[in-house]
Ligand code: SF4
């Protein structure tokens with residue numbers, strides 16, 4: 001623990017001297033800056049004399065798809081990926097992605113930091129029919145804070161906006177992250193300075209401080225009491241418990257095998273059979289989102305949902 | 312408004328099923344646009360008997376035939392001219408024009424600007440797939456730079472038409488653009504366009520997968536549909552979900568709207584004032 | 589008050605259209621037809637009709653077809669270059685069997701030609717201007733009174749037979765002022781289109797009816813049919829089946845022949861015993877009329893065959909008319925267009941001679957007189 005850190009409400013920071021590697025999982029959606037954040041962290045760790053392994057997946061980076069990065073550091077690190085339940089810190093740049101990766105967080109001691117911003121990419125989003133079952137995560141900030149002891153939900157974009165630089169939202173998150181890892185503040189700042197465009201160094205450092213201060217001053221109890229943001233893209237399902245699965249009706253004679261539905265189905269329920277006609281392979285995964293129906297240029301798919309709610 | 316608007320949208324109620332599967336290529340975006348149009352018509356509660364679809368020549372022109380309504384497949388570039396006559400003679404009909412980038416902007420460009428200027432209550436749906444697909448893939452007024460077509464073997468060097476700007480400049484009362492990928496949004500836009508009392512010009516970003524896509528290695532159908540957004544999304548990286556997308560630096564959604572007098576109404580008013588004299 | 593008035597040909601055309609029930613006019617300004625549009629813009633609103641000046645000739649043609657598909661009786665007027673531009677949509681009207689009337693006040697050509705000078709150079713274009721085999725009716729009035737009558741008739745034929753009708757007016761007649769008793773000529777009983785009223789189920793918009801003119805479905809009446817310029821089967825949808833294509837195109841082409849009693853309109857005088865038959869239409873027929881009197885005064889046996897319905901050409905009637913003629917003279921204000929058609933129907937003993945001018949001047953009676961004399965001397 002550095003002297004700069006006020007001990008008031010410091011997150012549960014594991015001592016760096018322990019031999020096991022330290023795991024930070026950074027997740028978000030394409031274009032948000034997951035890779036930039038993990039590069040900053042990896043560089044910092046390396047400069048601090050640790051062995052670092054960083055592995056990232058950004059296959060759909062340009063398309064609003066999910067992106068994640070594993071950063072592992074310690075005396076010796078063998079595997080580049082973090083096993084489930086072993087992330088010391090889970091930093092989520094997007095709320096739903098954070099929820100999706102929750103099982104990776106170390107129980108009890110793991111720290112969860114999430115930006116409250118939500119991006120609903122067509123893939124993460126299941127049913128855009130209002131009032132119907134949505135595929136977007138249902139957990140509100142409140143439920144997460146109740147369940148995860150070391151949880152921080154911050155509006156990084158809002159904080160950055162106050163500084164006048166929306167683009168510095170990621171640096172705000174780095175500030176918050178810094179409170180979970182025992183590295184000197186100055187070391188953080190010097191690495192950040194190397195990564196941001198020179199003319200923005202000043203604001204970015206301010207943003208870092210702001211994020212850090214926010215995390216240090218975070219009072220979970222009172223926050224929980226005053227929580228205003230109960231918003232959730234998830235609305236109560238209009239589908240009764242135990243209702244039938246959505247049923248996908250395929251008109252084989254009309255299907256031209258263009259593959260659009262197969263590739264667009266967020267749940268990967270559909271497959272192309274050997275006749276190049278689409279087929280339902282995983283009916284129980286289907287959420288009834290209608291993506292396949294909407295995008296089929298040949299009207300070969302009709303999705304029957306137990307409760308139809310017109311848009 | 313009919314009760315149909317309150318019932319779920321069943322596309323089969325609006326198509327001539329006996330003609331299916333339709334003749335478009337696998338993955339052709341025009342089918343998705345057709346769905347959005349029919350969906351909008353359903354939601355507006357427009358009776359099929361009161362609906363007149365006027366289309367031109369090309370792939371876009373052919374989709375009208377699949378609609379179970381009064382459909383008129385006219386000559387190349389001229390659907391707006393036919394529609395003008397039809398709407399003036401039959402104000403009780405909802406007249407919707409389906410046209411393409413070549414049909415509307417090249418051979419039919421003059422009709423477009425004057426239809427915009429007159430502001431007669433017609434909805435013009437321009438399906439932009441950047442190519443003359445029916446004739447085998449020649450360059451169109453909206454073909455993107457450097458794209459290969461059968462008539463630009465070294466890649467397109469002609470500047471691209473911004474149809475929405477043109478329509479707005481020419482005086483259309485309602486101008487909007489949406490992509491087929493965003494089917495519900497597209498439906499909503501079409502709905503607004505039809506509801507607007509005046510000329511509405513709607514550009515639909517569609518895909519020619521088989522001809523244009525292949526020639527330019529733009530991926531398979533799904534990739535092409537997706538890339539509507541990939542390209543479009545770049546400017547919105549890091550922005551929240553409901554921020555307007557800026558496709559290839561062009562905006563989508565309702566781009567322009569004003570309430571200047573509708574042509575037929577203005578005509579009737581003038582006539583009435585003359586009768587009084 | 590007498591219903592006789594001094595009226596210009598172009599104005600008479602507009603009044604006839606309104607009397608025939610025309611309620612939609614779309615046009616584009618072009619000399620020497622513009623007076624028709626101007627008059628329509630005044631007349632139509634008074635009867636709840638619509639006048640619209642379109643952005644070009646093509647659009648005007650499209651608009652009148654569109655309005656007609658909606659159920660209105662429609663007309664447009666133009667001249668040479670404009671008529672060329674209308675040809676594509678004219679073909680569409682013929683193929684889809686949408687009634688409409690096209691007035692072509694002919695001027696000197698080719699190209700921009702002589703906008704204010706008379707000519708009869710569009711005779712072949714009126715018949716064959718649009719691509720493909722198609723039915724079309726072309727009428728050629730020779731006076732202001734006849735402009736009125738033939739315009740009325742143009743609407744009647746168009747509506748009855750679902751075919752575009754072209755009225756070829758000579759510039760000189762279009763701009764001629766004559767005293768006409770309009771009321772007397774207006775039958776007040778215009779033909780109305782045969783609308784579909786049978787069952788909507790399995791309705792065939794292009795059914796092979798006995799009279800070869802299928803009833804037309806009106807939008808809004810519940811038929812929801814498809815109209816296309818593509819070759820279409822009886823059900824209205826495109827076809828490429830050779831058998832079907834042959835069947836449906838044949839009906840289209842036989843339609844006018846089937847109704848020849850309605851379509852044909854010939855004015856002939858003294859052809860029966862004539863040694864010389866002058867075939868003339870429009871203003872040229874008027875010159876021929878004077879020449880005939882002069883020639884008859886000199887004892888020449890001369891008759892006039894005037895096809896008011898120029899197309900389809902009244903071949904049967906014509907063959908009969910020239911049965912006894914030694915000589916057929918075809919004066920035309922072009923380089924020889926109708927004569928090509930006439931040559932198809934000659935009998936072996938008949939000589940066919942043209943008299944042509946295309947200098948922007950009408951053919952005078954004297955010219956015709958001289959020509960006949962000259963030929964007689966040769967013989
Ligand atoms: S099958 Fe269709 S409705 Fe079901 S989840 Fe996939 S895309 Fe959605």
Ligand code: SF4
Pocket residue numbers: 254255256257258259260261262277278295296297298299300301338
């Ligand atoms: S989108 Fe439609 S046509 Fe394409 S593969 Fe799927 S069902 Fe078949």
